[in-house]
Amino acid sequence: xxxxxxxxxGGDAAGLSAASKCKREAPDREVVVFEKGRWVSYxxxxxxxxxxxxxxxxxxxxxxxxxxxxxxxxxxxxxHEITGVxxxxxxxxxxxxxxxxxEQSYGDLLVATGGHALTGPIDGTDxxxxxxxHGMDDAAAIxxxxxxxxxxxxxxLGGGEFLDxxxxxxxxxxxxxxTVAIVGGGYVGVEMAEAFVAHGLDVHVFQRGEHVLGxxxxxxxxxxxxxxxxxxxxLHLGETVERLAGDERVERLECAGGTAxxxxxxxxxxxxEPNVGLxxxxxxxxxxxxxxxxxxxxxxxxxxxxxxGDCAEARHAxxxxxxxxPLGLTANRAGRAIGQTVAxxxxxxxxxxxxxxxxxFDRECGRTGLVDHERAEAAGFDPVSETVTDASRSGxxxxxAETVVTLTADRETGRLLGGTIVGTDRAAVRIDTVATALxxxxxxxxxxxxxxxxxxxxxxxxxxxxxxxxxxxxxxxD
Amino acid sequence: xxxxxxxxxGGDAAGLSAASKCKREAPDREVVVFEKGRWVSYxxxxxxxxxxxxxxxxxxxxxxxxxxxxxxxxxxxxxHEITGVxxxxxxxxxxxxxxxxxEQSYGDLLVATGGHALTGPIDGTDxxxxxxxHGMDDAAAIxxxxxxxxxxxxxxLGGGEFLDxxxxxxxxxxxxxxTVAIVGGGYVGVEMAEAFVAHGLDVHVFQRGEHVLGxxxxxxxxxxxxxxxxxxxxLHLGETVERLAGDERVERLECAGGTAxxxxxxxxxxxxEPNVGLxxxxxxxxxxxxxxxxxxxxxxxxxxxxxxGDCAEARHAxxxxxxxxPLGLTANRAGRAIGQTVAxxxxxxxxxxxxxxxxxFDRECGRTGLVDHERAEAAGFDPVSETVTDASRSGxxxxxAETVVTLTADRETGRLLGGTIVGTDRAAVRIDTVATALxxxxxxxxxxxxxxxxxxxxxxxxxxxxxxxxxxxxxxxD
Numbered sequence: 034x035x036x037x038x039x040x041x042x043g044g045d046a047a048g049l050s051a052a053s054k055c056k057r058e059a060p061d062r063e064v065v066v067f068e069k070g071r072w073v074s075y076x077x078x079x080x081x082x083x084x085x086x087x088x089x090x091x092x093x094x095x096x097x098x099x100x101x102x103x104x105x106x107x108x109x110x111x112x113h114e115i116t117g118v119x120x121x122x123x124x125x126x127x128x129x130x131x132x133x134x135x136e137q138s139y140g141d142l143l144v145a146t147g148g149h150a151l152t153g154p155i156d157g158t159d160x161x162x163x164x165x166x167h168g169m170d171d172a173a174a175i176x177x178x179x180x181x182x183x184x185x186x187x188x189x190l191g192g193g194e195f196l197d198x199x200x201x202x203x204x205x206x207x208x209x210x211x212t213v214a215i216v217g218g219g220y221v222g223v224e225m226a227e228a229f230v231a232h233g234l235d236v237h238v239f240q241r242g243e244h245v246l247g248x249x250x251x252x253x254x255x256x257x258x259x260x261x262x263x264x265x266x267x268l269h270l271g272e273t274v275e276r277l278a279g280d281e282r283v284e285r286l287e288c289a290g291g292t293a294x295x296x297x298x299x300x301x302x303x304x305x306e307p308n309v310g311l312x313x314x315x316x317x318x319x320x321x322x323x324x325x326x327x328x329x330x331x332x333x334x335x336x337x338x339x340x341x342g343d344c345a346e347a348r349h350a351x352x353x354x355x356x357x358x359p360l361g362l363t364a365n366r367a368g369r370a371i372g373q374t375v376a377x378x379x380x381x382x383x384x385x386x387x388x389x390x391x392x393x394f395d396r397e398c399g400r401t402g403l404v405d406h407e408r409a410e411a412a413g414f415d416p417v418s419e420t421v422t423d424a425s426r427s428g429x430x431x432x433x434a435e436t437v438v439t440l441t442a443d444r445e446t447g448r449l450l451g452g453t454i455v456g457t458d459r460a461a462v463r464i465d466t467v468a469t470a471l472x473x474x475x476x477x478x479x480x481x482x483x484x485x486x487x488x489x490x491x492x493x494x495x496x497x498x499x500x501x502x503x504x505x506x507x508x509x510x511d
Numbered sequence: 512x513x514x515x516x517x518x519x520x521g522g523d524a525a526g527l528s529a530a531s532k533c534k535r536e537a538p539d540r541e542v543v544v545f546e547k548g549r550w551v552s553y554x555x556x557x558x559x560x561x562x563x564x565x566x567x568x569x570x571x572x573x574x575x576x577x578x579x580x581x582x583x584x585x586x587x588x589x590x591h592e593i594t595g596v597x598x599x600x601x602x603x604x605x606x607x608x609x610x611x612x613x614e615q616s617y618g619d620l621l622v623a624t625g626g627h628a629l630t631g632p633i634d635g636t637d638x639x640x641x642x643x644x645h646g647m648d649d650a651a652a653i654x655x656x657x658x659x660x661x662x663x664x665x666x667x668l669g670g671g672e673f674l675d676x677x678x679x680x681x682x683x684x685x686x687x688x689x690t691v692a693i694v695g696g697g698y699v700g701v702e703m704a705e706a707f708v709a710h711g712l713d714v715h716v717f718q719r720g721e722h723v724l725g726x727x728x729x730x731x732x733x734x735x736x737x738x739x740x741x742x743x744x745x746l747h748l749g750e751t752v753e754r755l756a757g758d759e760r761v762e763r764l765e766c767a768g769g770t771a772x773x774x775x776x777x778x779x780x781x782x783x784e785p786n787v788g789l790x791x792x793x794x795x796x797x798x799x800x801x802x803x804x805x806x807x808x809x810x811x812x813x814x815x816x817x818x819x820g821d822c823a824e825a826r827h828a829x830x831x832x833x834x835x836x837p838l839g840l841t842a843n844r845a846g847r848a849i850g851q852t853v854a855x856x857x858x859x860x861x862x863x864x865x866x867x868x869x870x871x872f873d874r875e876c877g878r879t880g881l882v883d884h885e886r887a888e889a890a891g892f893d894p895v896s897e898t899v900t901d902a903s904r905s906g907x908x909x910x911x912a913e914t915v916v917t918l919t920a921d922r923e924t925g926r927l928l929g930g931t932i933v934g935t936d937r938a939a940v941r942i943d944t945v946a947t948a949l950x951x952x953x954x955x956x957x958x959x960x961x962x963x964x965x966x967x968x969x970x971x972x973x974x975x976x977x978x979x980x981x982x983x984x985x986x987x988x989d
Contacts, residue, residue: 350962388962390964427557462937482859487840488878495840499840
């Protein structure tokens, strides 16, 4: 067993999954986790629902408390920032809360530094009242900004020992906003539209493309657009936001085409970037995506250095190539596998299919695999898609709801490449059927003859996924 | 093209799927469907919800009307019973409504005669008020028996042109029942318990085994037992019903062990048998199950004679052997494939996995593949199972509900063999993930690394199916 410790940079999903699994499999191995912030092991994906008010306390989003992490025998050091990595000496430089830098040697190193929200190329995102939503402090600040003046405190927000009062201070005495602009109609934009509507705000979503939820394709995007409008959200499609303007605080949003809107609050959700600065000057290599390049075990180009989570690539089940799809399960799974590998029992991190689901008010949306034709063509496929509109239950059964499924396949081989779904009744989890078929390398013909579940309250005789496969199979035969 | 017509015996799921597909692919081919009753193309699985009162009219359960069938160019002859099959001469003997027998020649023949409800070895099932639920007439009669005296008519029941008044006549003037016994705690028993409770009856379920829903395994059966009791249903487990007794009408139920109960109505749901009498004296062969033996294209031992639906076997995706699992999708799918084959473009009927879902009040239950260890051992496997109790959503998200997943795998190969699920929140459709993995011949290791969907409103980071795979994988390593 390596004498030097397993050092983990980053105390969220990937980092703590790796630390926990390593400790479980190799209890004698020293495991040290450095986290630059106060928060650890929290559920990113839950933050919109915290802002919405469906979840009372920020600390409800913690998967593990520092005490529980300590109980696992993990040496967790919060507010410790890694400022340098030396892969020749196998050391990292750490700056603790006292501001002093120390060296820490490692036997194995996991880079689990996550990502950060993109704000560019939009001007004025540093104004007060201009937010992105990436992490717990952002969620706390937005929630504080929505509360009546003087009401938001660390305690009222459920910030526990983790929330620094300075995060919410600028918003404590402010009149709550009435008009909010969301820049970007992706996951974060759609989820936050729901959250802001719940607070009674006048919500405007600005989206560069012609429909929201771009990665979910047109069939989903259009229906979610309708849902948002039905809920009172104003959609500004085909608009490129250039600037947030104001004097100290955000007061106005301006688009390239001249559209402008007076706003009290702005949320910029235009994507994230991997945090790779730490390894920039090391022999650790980046992939074409800009995230850390790894192999099937999460190993980087440097021996004993691993990467996982939102900062790392993973192999895509459909293309077979490495790709960057920062999602929660991927981070947890890769971390856990690396923990086992470091403990001496190598385990692949697993392929990704880019499976994602999102709730837009009552619409459930799912996507997996390759949906975009340009993307599929770039990967060497000849994509064919069909979209069907079906019912979620037998047509005569109460509650049967419209369910729209799109499947994409390769014309030559018939192989399933990807799919999307949108509907109000148990739609999202049905994408797992498509994801599983993708990872099983199934053809549309094989999907069409899957023995899926049928009972009137849950599905028509032919599940919507089967119906889509039937129709697509017909097109492939043409 | 064969000059003689494609003759189909039976006008329900398999028969009409085959007729429709053949007509679509080969419009010039003559297609004749003989149905001995009045009803055609109806949704068996919807009948409990009709009895419950969630569906107003019996005719709502029709997938296709006779007119729509006619519009497809299919020669449908209702109230025409086939009384003989001569595979040497390629003819069937038909008795029409006038009582006269005629010969009909065929080029291809599909036996889609369905099944019938078992009643033996229970005495007294011919008494008035003793029902089984297999088909539309049974549903009409039971619903009539639940209505206040004098209220049930063909019109009030939504029987349209299909319901023979003699079916409901015996129940028209009867006082509605107060106490009902259900013999058998399978799908029909569980669904009908919900239906009878909705009518305010005192409901008793008698089950030979130690839990209900035997094919769903113990974890599901026990939770559904709890659900039934919570809803006021009295469960009599480990009881073998011997006799229904009464003077013309059912008055009493008696078990082998001495248990007895005064009842006003009894529903016997102890399974079905394939209708194979018609081919008994022909060279068409039966399989070990007693249903018609077929190949992967639904072809019987006799050239140009096919069988599909509840009277026929199909190949099981896990065992690779032919088996008899009478379910709605199987019938539709096999019929459709045979229609295409008969039209000149051969298509396999597809494997079955025995995937089934059932609603028990608010509990959603699913099963697929091999669940029973004895059954798995008989198929040559060394089964290992694990059951996990997980949440349907992120634990902090409102509505997260207990979800219990059992997965079974073969110890030596790690191959997934089957699974079950039970829960109140989107549980049933999750079994499709397991069914798809089964048909993809996946190992538990592969299931554990599936990229399934995660978002707090729909799933924890690790979907309950993934968690079950993780735990089972751990057991396989032991």
